[in-house]
Amino acid sequence: MMISLWIGSFLLYSVRNNTRQRLLLRSVEINMQSEGSLTHGDARTKDRWENLHSQPRFLPKYPCESVVRYAFTRLAGQASERLSLKVLDLGCGGGRHTQFLAREGFSTFALDFSLVGLRQTAQRLDAEGLDASLIRADMHALPFSSESFDSVIAYGSIYYTDTSGLQRCIDEIYRVLKPDGTTFVFTRTSDDCRFGNGIALDDRTFLFDSNKTNEEGMKNCFLGMEDVYQFFGNFQSVSLDKLEATLNNGSVLNSDWLIVASK
């Protein structure tokens, strides 16, 4: 009895160890654009993100429901259709949506200017033996050819800039989308409780200057409803929804646009 238990444990240990070795043998690589090409991203915002991504509490585990719904209803409900669809997770952070897309079989690309975030993303993918192309670059100047993606998902990322930067990101998304491609963008509305906090840089943008927020030192650009139609003016169609939620007994109002735009 003791001997068979011992052999059982040994076999289990060997299988686990072999799996671990196999997983460690392949490691998702990060394609690094040179520091010089990170020109438009704000250096201070980048440093803040490097710091936040190195803290486990800023590493969300689960994909957001709106991303899951968009992927299955607007991109491909059938698993067999997904490998042929090239999807970019723009501003991937710690990689929760990259992991979801790769796991569900999409041909997945992920871009961020935070190396720490990309390393977290690579680790998540490695842990499940998943594949994706990871690129460190600036979202204002995407290092991809025009018309190369079926979809770009930008969840909570492209508003870390000012008005001209946000327009530039949207123009870049438009450029890299294939003619019938779609984008899903989750971005802050001007009803969000953070609007007006800090130093005004232009009509829509504020540089947060309070150490009460973990976004201190970052630029945030907020859009009104008319702004959305104007900023996405090149797209054939724009579907717009608003998601609002209060937190901390009503003291915080998160207000965001859910935008699906077709080229």
Ligand SMILES: C[S@@+](CC[C@H](N)C(=O)[O-])C[C@H]1O[C@@H](n2cnc3c(N)ncnc32)[C@H](O)[C@@H]1O
């Ligand atoms: C709120 S996080 C969202 C991360 C991820 N999309 C998610 O939902 O978990 C915003 C991300 O945008 C990235 N980001 C901000 N400005 C950027 C820029 N100029 N170029 C590339 N990435 C940027 C940050 O590094 C960060 O990972």
